[in-house]
Amino acid sequence: MSDVKTYPVKTEFQSQALIDNKTYQTMYQASIDNPEQFWAEQAEKLIHWDQKWQSVMDVDYREAKISWFNGAKLNVCYNCVDRHLENNADKTAIIWEGDDPEISESITYRELHEKVCRFANLLKARGVKKGDRVCIYMPMIPEVGYAMLACARIGAVHSVVFGGFSPESLKSRILDSDCKVVITADEGLRGGKKVPLKDNTDTALKHCPDVHTVIVVKYTHAKINWTPERDVDYQQQAATLSSECPVEIMDAEDPLFILYTSGSTGKPKGVLHTCGGYILYAAITHKYVFDHHDNDVYWCTADAGWITGHSYIFYGPLANGATTLVFEGVPTYPDAGRFWQVIDKHKVNTFYTAPTAIRALMGQGEQFVKQASRSSLRLLGTVGEPINPEAWEWYYHTVGDERCPIVDTWWQTETGGILLTPLPGATDLKPGSATRPFFGIKPALMDADGNELEGEASGALVMSQSWPGQMRTVYGDHQRFIDTYFSQYKGYYFSGDGARRDADGYYWITGRMDDVLNVSGHRLGTAEIESALVLHEDVAEAAVVGYPHDIKGQGVYAYVTLMSGQSPSDELKQTLTKLVSQEIGAIAKPDVIQWAPGLPKTRSGKIMRRILRKIASNELDNLGDTSTLADPSVVDDLIENRANR
Numbered sequence: 339m340s341d342v343k344t345y346p347v348k349t350e351f352q353s354q355a356l357i358d359n360k361t362y363q364t365m366y367q368a369s370i371d372n373p374e375q376f377w378a379e380q381a382e383k384l385i386h387w388d389q390k391w392q393s394v395m396d397v398d399y400r401e402a403k404i405s406w407f408n409g410a411k412l413n414v415c416y417n418c419v420d421r422h423l424e425n426n427a428d429k430t431a432i433i434w435e436g437d438d439p440e441i442s443e444s445i446t447y448r449e450l451h452e453k454v455c456r457f458a459n460l461l462k463a464r465g466v467k468k469g470d471r472v473c474i475y476m477p478m479i480p481e482v483g484y485a486m487l488a489c490a491r492i493g494a495v496h497s498v499v500f501g502g503f504s505p506e507s508l509k510s511r512i513l514d515s516d517c518k519v520v521i522t523a524d525e526g527l528r529g530g531k532k533v534p535l536k537d538n539t540d541t542a543l544k545h546c547p548d549v550h551t552v553i554v555v556k557y558t559h560a561k562i563n564w565t566p567e568r569d570v571d572y573q574q575q576a577a578t579l580s581s582e583c584p585v586e587i588m589d590a591e592d593p594l595f596i597l598y599t600s601g602s603t604g605k606p607k608g609v610l611h612t613c614g615g616y617i618l619y620a621a622i623t624h625k626y627v628f629d630h631h632d633n634d635v636y637w638c639t640a641d642a643g644w645i646t647g648h649s650y651i652f653y654g655p656l657a658n659g660a661t662t663l664v665f666e667g668v669p670t671y672p673d674a675g676r677f678w679q680v681i682d683k684h685k686v687n688t689f690y691t692a693p694t695a696i697r698a699l700m701g702q703g704e705q706f707v708k709q710a711s712r713s714s715l716r717l718l719g720t721v722g723e724p725i726n727p728e729a730w731e732w733y734y735h736t737v738g739d740e741r742c743p744i745v746d747t748w749w750q751t752e753t754g755g756i757l758l759t760p761l762p763g764a765t766d767l768k769p770g771s772a773t774r775p776f777f778g779i780k781p782a783l784m785d786a787d788g789n790e791l792e793g794e795a796s797g798a799l800v801m802s803q804s805w806p807g808q809m810r811t812v813y814g815d816h817q818r819f820i821d822t823y824f825s826q827y828k829g830y831y832f833s834g835d836g837a838r839r840d841a842d843g844y845y846w847i848t849g850r851m852d853d854v855l856n857v858s859g860h861r862l863g864t865a866e867i868e869s870a871l872v873l874h875e876d877v878a879e880a881a882v883v884g885y886p887h888d889i890k891g892q893g894v895y896a897y898v899t900l901m902s903g904q905s906p907s908d909e910l911k912q913t914l915t916k917l918v919s920q921e922i923g924a925i926a927k928p929d930v931i932q933w934a935p936g937l938p939k940t941r942s943g944k945i946m947r948r949i950l951r952k953i954a955s956n957e958l959d960n961l962g963d964t965s966t967l968a969d970p971s972v973v974d975d976l977i978e979n980r981a982n983r
């Protein structure tokens with residue numbers, strides 16, 4: 339590992355930082371040696387509880403039973419909004435920057451309180467009660483945050499669905515969690531293009547008979563269809579309702595939200611997070627990973643439809659009383675300088691984005707970066723996928739002017755918050771490594787036989803100790819929770835990722851070990867894309883794998899076998915691409931479709947994806963043993979006609 343560059347913590351940063359390396363070591367050790375005491379202390383410091391807990395953690399990984407702060411009571415919205423009113427009512431809670439660079443808005447904590455209360459009263463007026471599920475399908479406008487917080491205020495469980503998902507995906511998520519209310523907008527805007535959210539909702543709801551209310555935020559004022567007994571005009575109604583709404587006092591283990599994410603098999607699963615543990619973990623990680631100081635302007639570029647948007651645009655920063663920037667647009671609109679212009683415009687100190695955006699902007703040349711001063715920046719972060727050292731170096735030198743540490747944060751929808759990460763005042767950086775565990779996190783690497791590996795090693799990344807932000811179940815399917823995360827390595831949480839640990843104890847994520855793809859930081863199941871492709875009557879079979887893609891990290895490569903008698907054509911390729919877009923969303927569109935007269939299968943009929951992945955990646959010298967295939971000759975055809983060479 340000696341050839342790996344290390345960037346030591348800079349003294350200038352450290353002198354201002356909340357935590358230095360010595361404090362990290364001491365706090366980390368305490369969090370591992372005595373987690374109950376550590377978490378109880380942090381819970382007292384960071385969160386307002388209406389009633390204290392009887393026990394800190396009750397966890398049994400063998401049964402997948404996880405609960406934190408049993409007996410405690412709190413309200414997450416109170417923690418994110420009301421408790422800041424006494425001293426910080428006039429502080430900016432949200433800076434909203436629209437897709438159109440001319441449009442932005444600041445919302446103080448006092449205004450946030452008023453908006454959220456009115457929204458909560460509207461939900462109540464439509465019959466929403468504690469425990470009810472509410473689907474949120476919104477553009478990146480402040481109202482998405484008001485809607486989430488309004489649910490939390492009255493104890494309703496939100497399920498945010500990314501605005502880029504299709505009506506079909508929206509429908510299946512509404513049905514799975516039995517939402518009776520949907521919150522949407524007439525349209526969203528992204529990169530100057532309109533996204534027909536209300537139309538999509540109308541389409542989805544044709545098959546959701548139990549939805550009795552659609553709350554519509556009129557944003558672009560486009561012409562939309564209106565179902566009078568079902569559709570509610572948010573602006574009109576909210577204005578008539580009280581700007582005060584009492585909070586519902588919740589048990590720490592009451593559900594806070596459901597968020598769907600892709601797995602290696604079947605349809606996306608509803609990851610369930612609960613109130614007490616989640617908000618504590620979101621708050622503490624936001625505070626220490628982003629070295630939060632009171633006057634910081636903090637910007638996470640994610641969408642509210644992903645876990646990063648939940649934990650690090652809204653819940654974590656707002657719990658800490660921060661100023662958080664909500665961005666509607668895309669990095670390249672109106673041009674590739676947008677991020678850096680927004681940083682200058684709002685004097686952003688902390689900037690958190692995805693490697694795929696960094697790679698895309700790197701390809702545009704540094705003139706876009708250099709047009710902005712970026713002098714407010716103090717700290718940079720990345721999330722969602724491995725960052726290649728080249729992109730890391732560009733981010734560090736060109737964007738951060740060698741002044742700003744980079745926190746490469748590894749975590750998952752399931753983990754609720756960041757698990758592996760540098761702390762910027764404490765951890766020497768190595769480009770491409772998510773470095774070390776956060777407080778309370780005990781990672782381990784396992785070999786194929788289920789033994790824990792020591793020292794320098796590569797293996798399956800697991801956690802042997804619970805943390806408060808861990809998911810509690812798959813909504814409606816606890817068995818799936820057990821099978822997916824706790825059955826491979828008894829007594830451990832299995833992340834699905836592989837990792838390497840170097841001689842300094844730093845972790846290097848090597849990627850998913852299952853059939854989950856990570857395309858531009860978006861998580862997709864190969865099975866979902868295959869199911870969409872085989873819906874077409876000409877398609878007999880489909881197999882989808884990932885392959886290395888310069889910008890997206892991974893691209894989607896689909897092998898498609900047609901029904902006998904059907905002929906391949908470019909037109910059919912386009913139809914299939916469109917079908918995937920309709921079924922899932924544009925993010926899942928195959929980059930490559932290769933016609934496959936046959937797929938490599940074992941004699942028992944199992945598709946050998948390992949071979950398909952190698953062909954898609956053009957790694958032909960190491961195909962492995964093909965002699966167990968039912969018909970080894972199909973491989974020759976696939977190699978011959980491969981798209982990537």
Ligand code: PRX
Nearest residue numbers: 721722723724746747748749750751847861
């Ligand atoms: O494979 C890992 C990758 O993203 C997966 C989790 O995806 P999702 O649940 O959508 O959450 C993304 C945002 C937290 C992980 O299993 N991943 C996430 N962060 C990193 C990463 N891979 C490498 N380095 C990271 N920093």
